[in-house]
Amino acid sequence: MIYTVTLNPTIDRLLFLEGTLTKGKNNRLEKIAYDIGGKGHHGSYAMNQQKVKNQALGFCGTTNENKLEKILADKDIQHDFVEVYGKATRESYVILEAEVGGSILITEKGFRVTDYDSELLYEKIESKVQKDDIVLIAGSLPPGFELNDLEDLLNRLKKIGCFIACDLSGEALKKAVEIGVNFIKPNRFEIQELIPSEANFLDRLRELSKKIDYVIVSLGKDGSICSHAGELLQVSTPIVGLVNDTGAGDCFVGTFLASFSLKKPLKECLSLASACAADHIQYSDSTTFSIKAARKLQKKVTIQTLT
Template sequence: MIYTITLNPAIDRLLFLEKTLVKEKNNRLSKVEYDLGGKGHHGSFAMSTLGVENQALGFCGTTNKSKLEKILKEKELNYDLVEVYGKPTRESYVILEANVSGSILITEKGFRVSSYDIELLTEKIEEKIQEKDIVLIAGSMPPGFELRDLEELLHVLKKKNCFIACDLSGTALTKAVEVGVNFIKPNAFEIQEIVSAENPLLENLKELSKKIDYVVVSQGSEGSICSHDGEFYQITVPKVVAVNDTGAGDCFVGAFLANLSLGKPLTETLAFASGCAASKVQYTNSTTFSVKEAKLLQKKVRVEKLQMD
């Protein structure tokens, strides 16, 4: 079973502009749509789309719970969330300009969680997670959820002897490396922060791979680099026209863990996950991708083993 944990959930509000964004001008909207927000939720959607059983855990606010649940049900996600009473789930604003590639993302901080809320989530996790399960912790930490709380959560999962994947950033990512999780997806700058600002990327990756089973270094449209079991791979992705890149990395992580759970070879898993992410950026919302399209794009992905000294 795969579980995703979204500590700081969101509802994505997609703002479609009639033209390009201009300061000091009334920028008119052509339409507004809502989609699922939160990196863990995006990962769950990717897994569900691929037919891999999973459940979304984490927090949700009660004052706009019906809005979030409506989206979760529309996306056909299996979820079991801890309700934080009297608080609204935050919104993320995704601005899409007419005839402009990519998107602008603006996020709220999110509601504050209490020690009681954290205790309820921990109890739920301890009750559900079994050995050999896969657990993905993804996204930012909400106000009130401190670094020590993340460390305690990671130690709870370590005791379960499950596979721990973390798509985190900043001090949370550093803590995940310190504890010793199984999967991380940093970018090149984050690897410098964790290991050394003086070393070249591959040297830092080699050092990091001694502690983390799977490290995927995101390089955006240039693809990624992966390390596992003493081997290193350069992944080159096909060029596509990006409409909305929000959620592309989450789609990659969801597809990667889904294929990993099915026992697929690593090179195939990397190529397919990259194909899913390349498909995702071509859609206007934060989650949609085409499995059929991803399989076609997978054939254009190059996964090459790197020779390391």
């Protein structure tokens, strides 16, 4: 079983412009659509495409819960949230310009959680997670949930003995490395912050890998590098037309962990994850991709061993 934990959930509001975004101009919308937001939720959707059983955990606000529930139902994402009464789940605004690839993302901070809310989440997680499970903690920390709370959560999971994957950034990522989780997915700049030294990039990655079982470094359009068991693998990404790249990294992580849970070889986990992320960016929303189309793109993914 895989559990995804989204501490700072969001609803993605997709704003489709008639033209390009121009300051000082009345920028007209062609249409508005909604999608599930939050890195862990995106991961759950990706896991569903491989029919891997998973459940989304975390917090949600009650004042717009119906809107969130409808999107989750549309995406067939099984969930069991801690409800924070009187609060609204935040919205993220994804701006898509006509005939322009990529997106502009604007996010709200999210509602404040209390120590009581956090304790309810800990109890829920501890009642569900078993030693053989995988837990993905992804996204930003909400107001009120501090680094010491993240440390508490990670230590509880370490005590259970499950596989802990973290798709975090900044100080939260540093805390995950300090605790010694099993999987992280930083970018090349975060590697420099995690291992501040005069060593080159690959040597820093090797150093980091002494503590973390699986380190996958995102290189954007240049693919990724995976470090595991003393081996460095460079993974390419198929070239496709870019529509919306929001959620591409989450798609990669969710697909990788789903394949990993199915005991697939590491190279197959990596190549399918890269292909799914590539297929995803051809869609306008934050989650959609075709596993069938991705398996065709997978044949174009190359994986080389670095020395």
